[in-house]
Structure formats: C-alpha cells, structure tokens
Amino acid sequence: MQAFDELMAYQRETEALSQVAGRLGWDQETMMPRGAAEQRADEMAAMESVLHARRVAPQIGDWLAGIDAAALDAEQQAQLRLIRKEHERATKVPARLAAEIARLVSRAHVVWAEARADDDFAAFAPVLSEIIALRREEAQALAAGGDVYDALLDDYEPGAKASDLDAMFGALRPRLVALREAVLDKPSPKGVTGPFDEHGQMKLTRLVARSFGYDFKRGRVDKAVHPFSSGSGDDVRITTRTSALDPFGCIYSTIHEVGHASYEQNINRAYRLTPLGKGVSMGVHESQSRIFENQLGRSRAYTGWLFARMRDTFGDFGIADADAFYAAVNEVKNGFIRTEADEVQYNLHVLLRFDLERALIKGDLAVADLEAAWNDRFEADFGFAVDRPSNGVLQDVHWSAGLFGYFPTYSLGNVYAGCLHAALRAAVPGLDDALAEGNTTPATDWLRENLQVFGGLYEPRGVITQACGDKAPSEAPLLDYLEEKFGALYGL
Known part of the structure; x- marks a missing residue:
C-alpha cells in the first residue's frame, strides 16, 4: 500500500x-x-x-x-x-x-x-x-x-457520446415544441410589479439559500454578471445577480447555484481534496441545480411559502394570492436569455448551442458566420428575431472560457433531474406538506443520501441509475412532468 x-x-x-x-x-x-x-x-x-x-x-x-x-x-x-x-x-x-x-x-x-x-x-x-x-x-x-467533440465532451460528462445525446435530444425536441406552441396560445398570467430593491433581494436570497440547506459557514454569496458556483468541500461559494424589475432572476439563480453548491458541500468528507471529493460530472451536477430550482423551488407547495416571504420583504407587489404567484413564477413567455428561460423552453436554448458548437469544433462553421447562424437558428426555433448580440451569441460566458462540450450537460442534467424527481416523489409521498412550510429537508436529505454523498465514486450514468432504483436515465420522466405541470397551469 x-x-x-x-x-x-x-x-x-x-x-x-x-x-x-x-x-x-x-x-x-x-x-x-x-x-x-x-x-x-x-x-x-x-x-x-x-x-x-x-x-x-x-x-x-x-x-x-x-x-x-x-x-x-x-x-x-x-x-x-x-x-x-x-x-x-x-x-x-x-x-x-x-x-x-x-x-x-x-x-x-x-x-x-x-x-x-x-x-x-x-x-x-x-x-x-x-x-x-x-x-x-x-x-x-x-x-x-x-471524434474531436467527444474528446471535449468527456471532460464534462465522462463516457458520454454526442451521437447518444443527439438521439436523446431528438426525442426531447418534438414534444417540447408542441408543448411550447400549445402554452403560448393561452393567455399569460399576471406578472409582478416592481421595483424591487437590491437589499431586499439579497436578504431574501440568503433566506432562500438557507431553506435549501446551504451552509454559510462553508460558503458565501456574491454578485456576478453570470451566476455560478465555485469550490468544493469546506469552501463552496455561489454568486447571483439582481434586477430591479425581476426578483425571480435573483431568487431562482440563487436556488440553482445552491443546488450545485449543496452537492459539493454534502460529498463524503473523507473524500475532501481527492478525486472523489467533487461532483462526478456536469450533467449530474446540473441535475442537482435543476431539481432544486424547478421541481422543488417552482412547485406549488414551495412557491406558496415563498409568496409569503416576498410579501414580508417587498409588501404588495401586484400579485393577489399564492395561486397567482405560482402561475407568475412558472410563466411561459418569449425571451432571448437561456438562464431566464422557463422550463418548457430552456432545453431548446441548449440544443441550439450544442449544434452550433459541434459545428465550430468540427470546422463546419466559421466564427465569422457564427452570429448569423445563431440568429437564423434562434428565429427558426423560437419564432422571433434576435435584437442585439448581448441577447444572442454574446449572452453566455462559456465559449469565452473555452468550455466547448459543456452546454449539452445542461439538458442532460434536466433529463437526470426528471428521473430523480420521479424517484424522489415515490420515496417521499408527503413531500409537498414539508415544502409548503419552506422545509426542503425531506428532499435534500434524499438527494444527499442517494446521490450527493458519493461524489465521484461511481460513473455518471451509474449514480443516476442507482439513485432511481436501477432505472436507466430516460427523457420520458422529464417530458411527462412538464406536460402534466404546464398542462394544468394553462388548462391544456
């Protein structure tokens, strides 16, 4: 030895x-x-x-x-x-x-x-x-x-192949497009009325982070242009951003990053500063941030608790009751920005980037043609034109950081989150009662015990399969969840 x-x-x-x-x-x-x-x-x-x-x-x-x-x-x-x-x-x-x-x-x-x-x-x-x-x-x-793109993808999702993701994403696209079109034909819910002061948003964001179990003794929250999580073990930091007219951007980017950070904080302490002491892949990492943000944070039960906290912080902000607040939080609407996209349309943003960056790496698309290619694809997928580069090809930090192969892990993480959510609901049937009190512990404990604690011990697909009761990852649970949730919200 x-x-x-x-x-x-x-x-x-x-x-x-x-x-x-x-x-x-x-x-x-x-x-x-x-x-x-x-x-x-x-x-x-x-x-x-x-x-x-x-x-x-x-x-x-x-x-x-x-x-x-x-x-x-x-x-x-x-x-x-x-x-x-x-x-x-x-x-x-x-x-x-x-x-x-x-x-x-x-x-x-x-x-x-x-x-x-x-x-x-x-x-x-x-x-x-x-x-x-x-x-x-x-x-x-x-x-x-x-395959050169697979070589880059392996840095973020070990063992994944672009051809396999193509098949999975190909199965996602038709049902997402159909759901998007059906929802956008319906009237939009009433939105919030600002402004929302930055101090109140940052105070609320810390409360929300604590409600999801983020340990501030081993972390901190700061502001950044593009929210992110950084670190592992006993030093895991998150960032968020504020907007005077949109408090949800701050709240839900925080919950999202807390999902990443909690994964790192909850890994077996014996693995600290070893290869096992960090998340096993970006897809699995994203599954934690997305299930925190969406299936838990945007649920009817949790938003009911959050509505009361919003009223305490900001007073009357134009929403009459918890049901209207739930609808506002989950509004499906046209928008340019991936990080602000609703659950129905988010993956369409990712698939656009996946296809474009594969073409860039393979040499099938020149950088000089990238902006036009982005704008053409966006209009084809979303039905309206990009108005300026900061709302289009320049909106994400990833390519400036050289993170080619990273984008598809966002949608893969959503697929994993759909699988985990189905398993979580089966294992914790009374979950909504706890969420309605702002208590996420039954969910976060289940995720810690069934996935987070293992760090890099298992292969990515293996840890998801194990957590889901030996069921291999599939896009079906995510699509079923989306169609059920937004079908009910929009009366489809």
Whole structure:
C-alpha cells in the first residue's frame, strides 16, 4: 500500500492547488479590478503550468504501475481510476498548449465582457477564433483519431457520446415544441410589479439559500454578471445577480447555484481534496441545480411559502394570492436569455448551442458566420428575431472560457433531474406538506443520501441509475412532468 499512500498524498496537494486556481477564477468574476486582467491571465497560466506538470509527473506512472488494484477496496479503486484517467489525459496535452489555453481564456473573459456590454460580436470574434483553434488542437491530441467533440465532451460528462445525446435530444425536441406552441396560445398570467430593491433581494436570497440547506459557514454569496458556483468541500461559494424589475432572476439563480453548491458541500468528507471529493460530472451536477430550482423551488407547495416571504420583504407587489404567484413564477413567455428561460423552453436554448458548437469544433462553421447562424437558428426555433448580440451569441460566458462540450450537460442534467424527481416523489409521498412550510429537508436529505454523498465514486450514468432504483436515465420522466405541470397551469 506504500505506493498508493504516496500517490494519494501527492494527489491531495494537486487537488489543493487546483482549488487555489479555482479561487483565482472566482475572484476574477466577482472582486478583481478590471485593470488586473492581463496580470491575472499570467497568474492563471502559471498555475495551470504547475498543475499540468504535476499531472504528467513520471512518478505518477511509477506509482500506478506499483499498485496492486486487486488489494484495494472499492473507494480506493475509484480513486485510482480517476487519477489514472487524469494522468493519461494530461500526458496527451503538451504543457505549452495547457498554459496557452489558460492564459488565453483568462484574457478572453474580459474581451467577452466588454464586447457584450458594447453589443459588438466583431470585437470578440478574433479571440474566439483563437480559443477554438487551441481547443481543437487539444481535442485532436485527446481523441487520437476519434471524434474531436467527444474528446471535449468527456471532460464534462465522462463516457458520454454526442451521437447518444443527439438521439436523446431528438426525442426531447418534438414534444417540447408542441408543448411550447400549445402554452403560448393561452393567455399569460399576471406578472409582478416592481421595483424591487437590491437589499431586499439579497436578504431574501440568503433566506432562500438557507431553506435549501446551504451552509454559510462553508460558503458565501456574491454578485456576478453570470451566476455560478465555485469550490468544493469546506469552501463552496455561489454568486447571483439582481434586477430591479425581476426578483425571480435573483431568487431562482440563487436556488440553482445552491443546488450545485449543496452537492459539493454534502460529498463524503473523507473524500475532501481527492478525486472523489467533487461532483462526478456536469450533467449530474446540473441535475442537482435543476431539481432544486424547478421541481422543488417552482412547485406549488414551495412557491406558496415563498409568496409569503416576498410579501414580508417587498409588501404588495401586484400579485393577489399564492395561486397567482405560482402561475407568475412558472410563466411561459418569449425571451432571448437561456438562464431566464422557463422550463418548457430552456432545453431548446441548449440544443441550439450544442449544434452550433459541434459545428465550430468540427470546422463546419466559421466564427465569422457564427452570429448569423445563431440568429437564423434562434428565429427558426423560437419564432422571433434576435435584437442585439448581448441577447444572442454574446449572452453566455462559456465559449469565452473555452468550455466547448459543456452546454449539452445542461439538458442532460434536466433529463437526470426528471428521473430523480420521479424517484424522489415515490420515496417521499408527503413531500409537498414539508415544502409548503419552506422545509426542503425531506428532499435534500434524499438527494444527499442517494446521490450527493458519493461524489465521484461511481460513473455518471451509474449514480443516476442507482439513485432511481436501477432505472436507466430516460427523457420520458422529464417530458411527462412538464406536460402534466404546464398542462394544468394553462388548462391544456
């Protein structure tokens, strides 16, 4: 066991350094002065160089060769599996390329933010072209002759293939489009009347975060342009954003990020600073944020409790009662922004991005043509035209960060959430009584015990299948849930 113990001690240091690098990214999004962008890019590149050197270190190969896997228990074998995979991946990517990507995406974030503020895609296009070229080079090194997009996808959803997602998403699209069209033919519910002051929103957002079990002793909430969660173990931070006219953006982005953060906070503490000590995939991660945000947070029971808290915080905001509030929270309406989309239309936003980024990576779509391709696809899917780049091709941070292969995990997470919700409802039949009191504990306990605690112990599909009573993931529970919920809301 000496080789295994030495390998794990080395890996803990690598994981700790990775957390430090992640904190640099958190700071860049929340606190960093704008003038520090170039220096931060050099800092991020330096950290990535150190991490890459540790991941390709020859002694890792020596330790791996010296370990008798048959002598290890299941947890130790899982640790070994993940370390070996990371080592093999890192050795395929030149150190020069890893550092170049880290430096470029740090700089690109500032370029994207300014281009988005100016509604100027042309200002972002050159650096996006550079990112795609580097990520394509990386993907070719990883794919070793295989599908280059699958090589990138594997970083976020291990074992997933674009062809399988194509089939799943192809089954989603027709029923989503039909439901969207049916709902939009019906009258819209009454909306809220603002303004809603920022202090009240941030006070309420902390109350909501606590209601879902977020541990503020090991976390904090700040503001960012694009809400996100960062960290693992004992330091898991979230961000949100406020709008004077739309308090739901703040509330539900917070609940969404708390889903991510709770997953990280609830992983077995014995796994801290090891490969098992973080979420197993972005699809599984997204299943937690989406089930928190939608199936629980937008349920009739929880919104009844939230309505009373809104009245306490803001007084009369134009909604008469809890039923009208439930309808307002779940309103289906036309909109440009993915993160603000309702449950019915959200996945259509993701499928658009999935198809476009696959074409970019494969070389079938040039960056110069991306804005037009986005606008054409959006109008075809949603029935109206994009009015400006910040509402279209520039709205998401992901491509500026080089996160190609990430977008499909959002819809996969929704599919997983649909499966988990069906299993949760079967296991906790009195759930709505608790939610009506703002008590999510029966649901969050079930998710912790059946999924979150395991961290990276199992493969992504395996942990979902196990949590759902040995039922393999399928899009059917999500579609059934959506049709039942919005059919009742809109009298279909």
